[in-house]
Amino acid sequence: MTVFMNRVGVDIGGTFTDVALSHAAGLDTCKVLTNYAQPEQAILDGIQIAADKAGVAMRDIGQVIHGTTLVTNALIERRGAKLAFITTEGFRDVIEMRSENRFEQYDLNLTLPKPMVPREDRLTLHERMGPKGEVLLALDPAEVDAMVKTILAGDYEAVAIGLMHAYANDAHEVQMAEALRAAAPEMSISLSSVISPQMRELPRFNTVIANAYVQPQVADYLGRLVRRLGEAGVTAPVFMLHSGGGLISVDVASEQPVRLLESGPAGGAIFAADFARGHGLDSVLSFDMGGTTAKICLIEEGAPKTANTFEVARTYRFKKGSGMTVSTPVVEMVEIGAGGGSIASIDTLGRVQVGPRSAASEPGPACYGRGGEDPTVTDANLVLGRLDPDNFAGGAIALSLQAADRAIDAKLARRLQMNAPEAASGITEMVDENMANAARVHTVENGRDIEHFTMIGFGGGAPLHACRLCEKLGIRELIIPPGAGVGSAIGFLKAPFSYEATRGLFQRLDQFDAQAVNAVLTDLEAEATAFVSAGAKDAVTTTRVTAFMRYAGQGWEIPVVLPCKIFADADQAEVLAAFERAYRKLFGRVIDGLAIEITNWSLVVASALPATPPVERHAHGASVTPLRTRQFFDMALRRIVDAQEVDRAAMTAGKAVEGPAIIIENETTTIVTSGFRAIGQGDGSLRLIRKGDS
Structure with a gap:
């Protein structure tokens, strides 16, 4: 007999902390105001409320899954550890020079964001590795000892070590770290060869700095959370949702907190992707609007679009290029300051x-x-x-x-x-137009036509605004899932255990070295499998391999998914064909006659999830009986309209209401504008269709 495990998902947002408790009888959810002074208190309060509603004792909760904005907020607000950054001599100012791109071309008084580490705290070593891992200048032990003394004298709380080409050979970074740990065992130390072993020094340095900057704070918070959960009777293991959309242990999250940058929004993308698969939708625009921000993500063929770089803490009107680029696996989305608050x-x-x-x-x-x-x-x-x-x-x-x-x-x-x-x-x-513009830009940047997408709206604010966004964007169909108000927290419960390992390995495709590639992929698979096994020991897993490729002379790569196998030199043609398919899908054409390069490799191991059952979809239905008539202002008509108010519970499969209508539930309210009608679906979601469409 299978025993059902009570699992709880908790998402801390800027305004509300959302809780979703899955138990044998179903799902219970709640929203409580976020406690900024003690974020763990809101978690405890929310879990207690949900457990009381479900009739589940705190001691009977078997798993807690948590997502947090703590890392992002600490970077934005510059509330982190006193940090030293150790790098190779001559590269001290890389993080201040940035990429030298002007994110606002016509602002003559443009001020660049201040680097996370002041210049006086950026220290250098007289050493050098080559791009193939060859030692060009050995690291002198005497210089290592001198650096240890400098760090101790500076009273630093954390140290980030990022040496040139450490992704190819980490010996010097390890040598420096071992000396520091011997002298100061309690000090937080992050290595770029562990946190981001990829080529390109700017994002690699930024990533290890961001990790070291927040590590003491995150480790303290997570330790406090686990302790207080235990005191409240919840002795279950706690897992964190990382920004790539999978679960990792608290221990891994404490060591590599930079992986938590977008953990909350990633849960929302997983939530939307699950409903996209159930409804058989291949082109979905995920719209997540909470109290502080709105997040927009493309979901194609049932999976959120992902990337290996992310820009955090944008300082100039949220413009691309004005923030700190970090290289960590992330669900790719656009995020703007547009929420209920x-x-x-x-x-x-x-x-x-x-x-x-x-x-x-x-x-x-x-x-x-x-x-x-x-x-x-x-x-x-x-x-x-x-x-x-x-x-x-x-x-x-x-x-x-x-x-x-x-x-x-x-x-x-x-x-x-x-x-x-x-x-x-x-x-x-204005807020609707801001979000619509963000959606247009995001789809255009990815070479897509937004009118052919279906929107899935969730978060406390999205159901209020999603219909108006669809009108602005020309989208004809909108899905509001059940539990939309706490969608990210529910998404946590649907996430797999997963880990993405990356490694830099530069090759020209016409000089494809299968032996070198296989050696890297073997190491990456062992690393990723070890992390996944720690959370899901006997789970069936899947593996995905991605090569990051470009034409020679281009400034950036595109991800190219390849079969997970032992490569042979003769597979060069297969890799070329995969690159050209991906490039053509993104840009509409390929470029003949240019050499192709591979810069980085990525391998993801994830626990397999049960298949999402297909949903019985309805386009028409019998009219539901309204609770009463209310009025709201319909922006498309520019006037106040009389609307039917309907209880969400009454919108069962096949029940319908013509807009204008207001559909109410505990965690959110869905506005159905005059141009749409809403129909209940087999999975409890609402399907809003533009009138005249079937």
């Missing part, structure tokens, strides 16, 4: 702007009555009738319409010489 303001030209500043959970939107005075997107939605002040978050948080109206009137409406509802409509239209 995003603050609306008027710029110097008299235009309404929304975000990136957020009221978050402390003090929160003005309507929360917790001291917030700035108008936010949530305040605007309340004034426009999209939210019920007496039934927000299942009635757990009473909203003040008067406070929302007062904040919008004082900060926006009077200055714009309009009334509060008119100003509120400007707020929602």
Whole structure:
């Protein structure tokens, strides 16, 4: 007899902490306000609430899966360890010189972001490795001893070591680290050859610096979380969702916290991908809007698009290039400061702007009555009738319409010489246009036509805004899954145990060395398998191999998925064909006559998940009985409309409601605009279809 394991997923967001508890009788969820001073307290409170609803004792929880924005927030807010960076002589200023690209071409007063490590804390060693791992200049033990003394005298909490070409030969990095650990066993030390063993010194240096910068803080937080869970009776193992969309142990997360950069949003992408597979959708735009940010991700053939680099802590209007590029496996998405707590303001030209500043959970939107005075997107939605002040978050948080109206009137409406509802409509239209623009750019950058995609919306804010986004983008179908308000937390429960190992190995394709490639892949598979086995000992696993390739002279590579096998030199033609397929899919053509290069290799080992059962899909259905009639402002029609209010529980398979309609549930509210109708589906999701389509 199989015993069901009670599993809980916990996602800490900027405004809410979401909890999803899977148990034998089903799924129970809840949202609690995030506690910034003690984030683990919100987790404990949320788990207790969900466990009480499910009738599950805390001691009977068998697994906790957690995602957090702690790493990203620490990098953005520069709240990390006092850090020293040790590099090769002559390369001290690489992280300050950056890539020398101007992310704002016409700003004559452009200020580059400050490097994570000040120049006086960037130290150098007289050593040098070659790109093939050959020792060009040996590391002198006397210099190592002198460096240890300098580090100890500097009272540093953490050290990042990034030497030239360490991805090809890590001997000098290991030698330096061993000396430091012998002298200061408690010091946090990160090696680029462990954290990011890939070519390109800028992202490799940035990645090891980011890891070392947050490691003491993350290790302390995770240790505190495990301890307090144990004190509350939850003695189950805790796993973390990494930014590539898989689970790793707390120990691995403590050693390599840079892998947690986008752990929360990655859970949302997994959540959406699961529903995409169930509905048989090959082209999906995942739209995740919470209290602080909105995330948009492409999901094709049932899997989120992934990348091996990510830019964090953008400092200039969220522009690409203004942040810190790190090389770590990540679900590729665009993220903007557009959430329920995003603050609306008027710029110097008299235009309404929304975000990136957020009221978050402390003090929160003005309507929360917790001291917030700035108008936010949530305040605007309340004034426009999209939210019920007496039934927000299942009635757990009473909203003040008067406070929302007062904040919008004082900060926006009077200055714009309009009334509060008119100003509120400007707020929602601006935030919707910002998100629509982000979606357009993301799909164009990936060579896709957005009109052919289906949107899957989740997060507390997405169901309120998704219909309007579809109108702006020309998207004809929208799916709102069950549990959408806590989608990322549910996604954690659907994630596999996985680990992505990477290694730099530069080759010209016309000089393909299969023996060297096989040696690297064997090492990567052993590394990845060891990490996965630690969390899922006897699980069936799958392996995916990716080569990062480019035409000679190009500045960046594209990922090319290859068969997992023992390569032979004769497989050069197969690798070429795979590269040209990938290149043509992305850019529409290939380039004849140019040499092709391979720069890095990646290998992912993941535990196999059960197949997602197909969903019974409905395009029409019998009308559902509404609870009452409410009014909200429909932006497409530019007027207030009478809408049917429907309980989400009544939207069973085959039940339908014509827009305008408002579908309510505890964690979110779905707005069905006048141009759409909503139909319940076999998996409990809502399918919103543009009227006139079948």
